Amino acid sequence: MALNYDRALEKYEPTLGLEVHVELNTLSKMFCGCSTDFGAEPNTQTCPVCLGLPGSLPVVNAKAIESSIRIGLALNCSIAPFSRFARKNYFYPDMPKNFQTSQYDEPICINGYLDVTIDTDEGPKVYRVDIERVHMEEDTGKSLHVGGATGRIHGAEHSLLDYNRAGIPLVEIVTRIIPGTDKYAPEVARAYVAELRDILRSLGVSDVKMEQGSLRCDANVSIAPRDSQTLGTRSETKNVNSLRSVERAVRGEIIRQANRLEAGERIIQETRHFQEESGETRSGRSKEQAEDYRYFPEPDLLPIVADPAWVEELRLALPEKPSVHRKKIQEAWGVPDKEMAAMVNAELLTTIEETVALGAEPTKARSWWLGEISRLANEKSVEPTSLIQPSEVAQIIALIASGELTDKLARQVVEGVINGEGDPRMVIQKRGLKVVSDDSALMVAIEAAIASQPETAERIRGGNIPAAGALIGAVMKATGGQADAAKVRELLLKHLGQG
Amino acid sequence: MAAISREEVAHLARLSRIEMTDAELDHLASEMDLILESVSRVQGVAGEDIPPTSHAIAMQNVMRPDVVVPSLTPEESLSGAPAREDNRFKVPQILGEE
């Protein structure tokens, strides 16, 4: 019988390592002046350098160096006094020079860490993720596989290459092995990527859009029997392009590896690809025969010797850490630890902050995002922020506050916005969702309800207030839910001499 | 003793994406032997304390400002392409990872 996650964890201990690639948001590419704008027509942002034309030469983008150093500083790294680019040699059609200009044994930042907090059975717990290195490299072009049934690489008849992305600056952030995560490996992985993303966003060095590929995570996972002294063989899962997927990929990989070992098979060192639909990983390139990248110092570029005074200047100018910022928010909003953790874990703090900044009351903003919207997002297996904008939520909350919407109607508005019926005002108009606040219209409905349930009305008159629920329900039903329940209650009780 | 085997030469040819016939491999393996014998003289000449020189003229921190300069037109970029389709380089099917 196949092992599930809990059973797998009983027998095996997982080990985790993460590599995150971040596309920097510089205006121009890493080694040439071509624009980095996303979504341009194919090969319109290319030049001799990023096409690797014979004779062309790279020149380093100063802003990319600065951003990399700032990332290192924010991750508590040492900035290398001497750093260099190297050539990583391997052939691939999306790589114009057939070597990637990258950093090898002399990266720009080394030895940092990042603390992440996750919810455990024993309450919130801090894990320190050690960062081995932060290094710079260049992105590759994009290939489009044409022909064949699936549009995938397998079975394609030929491929079409667009080098607009080739040469966009990338920063790779590599963790050391993260020890002791045990069953929380998936949560730690997610929390790390989330925290890293928040830091990168606060630094303003990247768009950090996982869906667009400006932040990409590779998860290295291995497992070993609980009594084992050695680490297991690891797999490297790529294509993980959402926070949710990070968690699912690690979990899925632990289960897969455990079941392989259970079946007496061995784990192959390989690249695997995360499948968004199934939550499983699929085998990619085997790394059994270690690639020989023949690294050597890039002769066309010169060493980077960061001036300590400049580094200090950059350090002093770093923005507030997201963790510090969170503490401030928690105090300002007066939120208990558990609820704060809920917002952070749901990845919705920034979104809720944005909603509050647009005038919403923090408690309300929180309950909408963590409640109804998260529920709908969960149903659809998407991120809540992909469903509705903070501005729309703020607008809905304002409409409730002004009495134009009831909570129940508001839920319908949210549903309408999510279904693409337009902004809240348009949904209200199209669906005719207006609070019935005309007392006389409500009274008609109340009297009808009393007439249909005379015994209940009698009980209320006799002082049984809770019995009012049945009549209020009937009124709400009669008005199609468009009445304000509190108002109905008030009018009903008054009418029956209990107001 | 041969410094390099025929199998090694075949591996190097694969690494450098050059198809070679058996005859070529044989010939190259024997030539490589001679060449390696003469270039091996570099070994052990310089002590541990001698730093390697990658750039003869020592310079550092050469950078350019983050400024966008005009790209080539797609027509220019694709002017040398052996095959193209819709302003993209058309290449044979790529085997390997996605």
Place this chain on the structure above:
Amino acid sequence: MSTPIISQTAAQMSAELAAGSVTAVELTNAHLDRIAAVDGDVHAFLHIDREGALAQASAVDASRKAGEKLHPLAGIPLALKDVLAQKGVPTTCGSKMLEGWRPPYDATVVTNLKKAGVVILGKTNMDEFAMGSSTENSAYGPTRNPWDLSRIPGGSGGGSSAALAAFEAPLAIGTDTGGSIRQPAAVTGTVGVKPTYGAVSRYGLVAFSSSLDQAGPCARTVLDTAMLHEVIAGYDPKDSTSINAPVGKMVEAAKKLDIKGMKIGVVKELGGEGYQSGVTTRFNEALEALVSAGAEIVEVSAPSFEYALAAYYLIAPSEASSNLARFDSMRYGIRVGDDGSRSAEAVMNMTREVGFGKEVKRRIILGTYALSSGYYDAYYGSAQKIRTLIKRDYDAAFAKVDVLVSPTCPTTAFKIGEKSNDPVAMYLNDVCTIPVNLAGIGSMSLPCGLAPEDGLPVGFQIMSPAMKDELMYQVGGTLEAALQSSWGKPLYASAPELAVR
């Protein structure tokens, strides 16, 4: 009989253009005619850009007519080594791989030439991707030495040196990774300079070995070479290794004709046993001429030079194996075997098999080996350390002397085919020129006479400290003047007449 215009120096042509006794178009046509007449035998050119050359020449003539201030070399024809990208003009690097490729951009050297109004006649033949010492490795057939058509014109820039010696152009551009400017200059009786690494932009120079490659000026006289040097040198923000400093006054140095009190070091390790006797004879005569001109000759030792050749034949192939990886048939160049069923990888393999010649493959394999994990430290790493030792040898020598000298090559031009099956013997040609590239310093080869035994030109090498390229022009100019006055005419004027077709 007055000297035909094509036999004059660039400086003389410049004066004639300025005087209006000849137009740039006439001068260009005279050279195009000469090429048509002799290049069938010499095969210095791979491509003639008649249209582009004449357009540039008429533009210069028009500017001159309009009274604009022109560069002294405006309107002077030039032969460009086919390893430099010129927009819209075929650039093959002597390889089948790049057959038909027309770059969409200009190398910075080409931009500088165009700005000065220099007329680029066409692209010259070379050993494939500049790998070789004889131009026999060109995929388009060998170039022949105008002094003896059965002999090599040197390499890799044999096309450029032969064009000068055959009076097909008064100026040429070469590139020098291990001697590819100086050795061809030596064996064709012309002048060639490898500037300090970083003095001339490498942007647009198709890389062989990035840390060694350097483009430089070639001509028939030291002064012409100096004039061209000043046109092509200078800081270029597109090349990270470009030196950000003003270009020295090469022309002024070449005209000084005064070396009194200068100390000139003869490198003990670059001469003696194994050197052709006529080479040694002429070299020693040149030393005497320098002494007569007032210089002091000192013998210096550079003990690490004996490892230079080995270090070079590891570093250059290593970098080349990476630089030449881009030739994969995906984006430019030829594509072989794409029948719709083969994979990109298979097509790459077939293209590289067909597109690269033997020597290029040999060096790619050697370089791939030297960079492989497990061998890196023993080969590439050790070679980079030798580089440090060689630099230190130069530093020690230049602490004692102003310039260093040696023969440019151990022998005069050898016969075509003589060494093509012995790569190790072929590599020995570069023994005197290679240390310069490893240390990044500047160096010149100029003719110092004909070897008595074969009547072929002998080259004299002058090495100057990094970023002091003026010094080699000062010494070279003085030596050239002294030797020419003893011969009664320039050496190139003794070249045999070529058959005109």
